[in-house]
Amino acid sequence: MSEKQRIALGCMGMSGVYGKTDDTKSIAVIHAAIAHGITLLDTGDFYASGHNELLIGKAIAGRRDQVQLSVKFGMMRGPDGAPVGIDTRPAAVKNFLTYSLMRLGTDHVDIYRPARLDPAVPIEDTVGALADLVKAGYVRKIGLSEVGPETLRRAAKVHPIADLQIEYSLASRGPEDALFPVLHELGMGATLYGVLSRGLLSASPLQPGDARAHMPRFSGDNAAANARLVAALRDLAKTWGLSPGQLAIGYVLGKAPSFTPTLGMRTLEQLDEALAAKPLTADQITQVEKMVPRGAIAGTRYPAAHMAHLDSEKR
Secondary structure, rough: OOOOOOOOOEEEHHHHHOOOOHHHHHHHHHHHHHHOOOEEEEEOOOOHHHHHHHHHHHHHOOOOOOOEEEEEEEEEEEEOEEEEEEEEOHHHHHHHHHHHHHHHOOOOEEEEEEEEOOOOOOOOHHHHHHHHHHOOOEEEEEEEEEEOOOHHHHHHHHOOOEEEEEEEEEEEHHHOOOOHHHHHHHHHEEEOOOOOOOOOOOOOOOOOOOOHHOHHHHHHHHHHHHHHHHHHHHHHHHHHOHHHHHHHHHHHHHHOOOOOEOOOOOOOHHHHHOOOOOOOOOOHHHHHHHOOOOOOOOOOOOOOHOOOHHHHHHO
């Protein structure tokens, strides 16, 4: 195996959220990622109602000692796949993990985290249950996802928090204000998802059944405005000998060098492209930010109803 990579593999897209997928091809990507030194695989028990964990379980059979598994829980779905709420009660935490261990074919997960803050359950109760699982050996480290500074501080008083999963990219720079300083202060890591803004920054076209069609940045006037900015970025990337995706990845690598970008590569070609990305220089970052100033991308990262429930967005 090559040396450990600075990027992680986000596996959600391998379960159909962005269009049709093929399990055999997805497993080949996971195997190739491991061979290239990618050690962190990110999933959620609700990704295609367990399909994603089953897929990863098949892929890592015989390779478990080569990877770390980051698993999100708590988001509930109905038989039709529609979201029906969140549950992070202590009993639910332990129940969710039981099924994840079975689907993944392992006796522990390396980082376990609620996917969102449950407004009905104090974060202290959820983290306390996770601490029990750490003590019992079923979980190695505790993480959180899309929570704000106050929640991070409260959680850290119950048990050390290893990692925050948060969206961050050239298009979504909000974490720079309050979250990143608190992470550094408390000694927490971060896995940064949405680095390509769900393919917006890499000009990835929408596919049939693609969930992005319902997201603000990909619809109506927002889509047209963003397409013009992305076209300018594409031209800039070309002058540097980069693809648009490599520019977007390099931006995050250069801006947040102590954190880990989590990228949803679904093909071997996308994997090769991501592995070739390098941190942008300070001068390059300045040029990119001049071309796409903070807030220039039109539309929020999720629909309004979803944004309203994000603890990380509360001010």
